């Protein structure tokens with residue numbers, strides 16, 4: 322098995338030129354490339370020979386009907402699943418199977434479809450857990466609250482306070498997460514992922530279970546994060562509508578296959594995509 326750090330000797334992918342979007346955002350070269358990915362669970366083929374890339378600074382969506390293979394794909398991107406066939410390239414190097422902390426060190430953070438927060442802990446403490454991979458001082462220094470540990474804690478607090486302001490959750494910072502309504506929990510989860518200062522942020526159905534107002538808020542925050550921090554964002558969604566307004570490019574999956582890939586307009590007018598969403602049978 323080979324991790325990214327072990328494969329540094331391989332030739333990096335050639336950099337590709339980026340472009341500026343109509344709204345002035347900078348889209349760079351390829352950050353992540355999935356090449357001919359196939360993933361099986363026993364006899365079930367969840368992903369069938371799919372290739373696509375994610376560019377620096379873009380919002381990239383993966384959509385598709387139930388069981389299309391979106392979650393499986395997000396788990397391949399996050400390094401949680403390793404495909405039986407194909408290659409995953411990240412920032413110019415081929416990536417092998419990785420532990421979650423290795424993925425975090427590469428600059429990838431994620432949120433989950435079923436919120437994964439500590440209900441009994443405050444909003445602030447939950448978000449602080451997102452800084453763990455950035456903490457450098459040792460256990461002894463932390464336990465004794467000694468010199469470097471104190472400075473580090475202060476810096477981490479500062480970073481977290483900025484995120485709390487950015488996501489407009491100042492008034493609930495001391496509230497135990499278990500007491501919050503669903504939409505706010507999702508926002509806290511986003512805050513925790515941002516606390517890791519990721520280069521690539523993966524969002525697993527960020528709008529699932531939300532009402533219209535909560536969806537609008539979440540859309541705005543996703544756009545703001547991308548705009549303000551330049552964070553590259555890949556998200557999976559079941560609901561086509563919201564995603565089309567948010568994304569620069571969209572991959573559409575159905576029955577484990579890629580049936581569309583392009584700008585929202587291109588994808589919207591793709592007959593295979595229309596059929597899949599209308600439930601037209603495939604051969």
Ligand SMILES: Nc1ncnc2c1ncn2[C@@H]1O[C@H](COP(=O)(O)OP(=O)(O)OP(=O)(O)O)[C@@H](O)[C@H]1O
Pocket residue numbers: 362365366367385386387388389390391392393394559
């Ligand atoms: N851990 C697993 N073990 C066995 N089969 C799995 C596993 N995870 C997913 N599958 C199967 O792989 C296929 C794709 O599932 P996946 O959850 O990736 O789709 P999805 O597009 O995310 O669906 P949904 O929108 O319903 O969440 C399905 O047939 C599913 O039953």
